[in-house]
Amino acid sequence: MLPFISPKKYRELVAEIAQLGDNHIRTIGLVVMIVGLITLFVIRR
Numbered sequence: 683m684l685p686f687i688s689p690k691k692y693r694e695l696v697a698e699i700a701q702l703g704d705n706h707i708r709t710i711g712l713v714v715m716i717v718g719l720i721t722l723f724v725i726r727r
Contacts, residue, residue: 685692699707 684695702710
């Protein structure tokens with residue numbers, strides 16, 4: 683939804699992410715997936 687709401691901000695965000703190192707991006711992705719799984723477990727109970 684961000685590209686639709688604010689294309690300029692989305693471009694800035696993508697540029698920042700592109701400057702991060704591979705390991706940093708992997709770590710962020712892992713944390714986001716774990717938070718998502720925990721959220722699913724909590725909601726389904």
